[in-house]
Amino acid sequence: QKEVEQNSGPLSVPEGAIASLNCTYSDRGSQSFFWYRQYSGKSPELIMSIYSNGDKEDGRFTAQLNKASQYVSLLIRDSQPSDSATYLCAVNMIGFKTIFGAGTRLFVKA
């Protein structure tokens, strides 16, 4: 079992819709969780971090964490073509390692 799992996609949504990206992790001791966005040919950039159960909102982005289910999600409201990218879920594990999922490719159709 991979430590951090994501559906590789591609996930295709129309412009203006809500995109929902999901991630599960295996280490119950993990304390911090992150979403990175990676445009084609570019390096990852941090867009959201979440440390406690519940929702965290930042503009059009909402991160959701459920530690009991070992589940993290990212919602993108009012999706725009510029949101088309690969979204990487990352988990900071015991021992200070940050482990990434393989990423979900998102396409937002104009």
Next chain:
Amino acid sequence: DVKVTQSSRYLVKRTGEKVFLECVQDMDHENMFWYRQDPGLGLRLIYFSYDVKMKEKGDIPEGYSVSREKKERFSLILESASTNQTSMYLCASSLRPDTGELFFGEGSRLTVL
């Protein structure tokens, strides 16, 4: 803004060559990381360092070594490059070890022939 600079964007090397990938960060971060990124496999941690002269193995350290002589510089070394080390290499830094808030360099695409 944090700046993480990788010395080479593109490299082409031959099998058996020794390869150095250099990374410098300008924000006085304690922690630095080397990942490789391959299609379908995502980012995999090779080595990380949480202090000068300290290093820890990540998930795929075989065939690699690292050097951190100064706080701002973290080097990845391929002692004898092999074709299966053809990949995108990403350096990152973070202020604290207990967080995954990483700042990445632009990446170094290495091709080993």
